[in-house]
Amino acid sequence: MKSIKILAIAALCTFALSCNKKEGTAVSSTENIDSAQASTVVEALSQDSVNPDDAALAKEAQSKPLTTIAFSETDHSFGDIKKGEKVEHIYEVTNTGTNPLIISNVKPGCGCTVPDFTKEPILPGKKGKITLHFDSTNFDGAVNKAADVFVNVEKAPVRLTFSANITQ
The missing domain is CATH 2.60.40.10 (Immunoglobulins)
Structure with missing residues (x-):
């Protein structure tokens, strides 16, 4: 069960990091990311990201x-x-x-x-x-x-x- 959570977090991070910019720096790779880093990234993205639906409505x-x-x-x-x-x-x-x-x-x-x-x-x-x-x-x-x-x-x-x- 723990490995499934880690895989899910890694997959989410891969997607999120390839689609988001953090403080003006584009991130395009998730090489050598461990579960602790993945958790930190997911937490940061959930706090700073704009809801994709809201972004589409604004656009x-x-x-x-x-x-x-x-x-x-x-x-x-x-x-x-x-x-x-x-x-x-x-x-x-x-x-x-x-x-x-x-x-x-x-x-x-x-x-x-x-x-x-x-x-x-x-x-x-x-x-x-x-x-x-x-x-x-x-x-x-x-x-x-x-x-x-x-x-x-x-x-x-x-x-x-x-x-x-x-x-x-």
């Missing part, structure tokens, strides 16, 4: 003509809410650029948050909405959540956050 959003965006706010506090209560908040977005603004996806940090957003392109000077619906059923006390918004702006994704204090 897709930025493949469209870029524009600029303004939010009414990027952080919201629900204050005190009762456990089990379902709340929502609308973040207003304004296209401040010269090309249509396209919200290609909104990805919440967990399943307790469900997004809804303007699907059609938002013309320059016009407004759209991103609504985050939060279910507090499985939480107690202070909660901080986030959702990444994939839009055709230079620094995508844009992160929206909210907080709440869940009471009994």
Whole structure:
């Protein structure tokens, strides 16, 4: 069983090292890597790597003509809410650029948050909405959540956050 784990780690390291750059240095070989080094590499990559799905979403959003965006706010506090209560908040977005603004996806940090957003392109000077619906059923006390918004702006994704204090 231990040898299977070592082989799995070595295979993962081989793949990860051949596909990733660490601090600007390309790594293309895994010759003479032992299990201790493999564990260190896997741990470092898991902390520093960008989720491949998120990278693909960001690349897709930025493949469209870029524009600029303004939010009414990027952080919201629900204050005190009762456990089990379902709340929502609308973040207003304004296209401040010269090309249509396209919200290609909104990805919440967990399943307790469900997004809804303007699907059609938002013309320059016009407004759209991103609504985050939060279910507090499985939480107690202070909660901080986030959702990444994939839009055709230079620094995508844009992160929206909210907080709440869940009471009994």
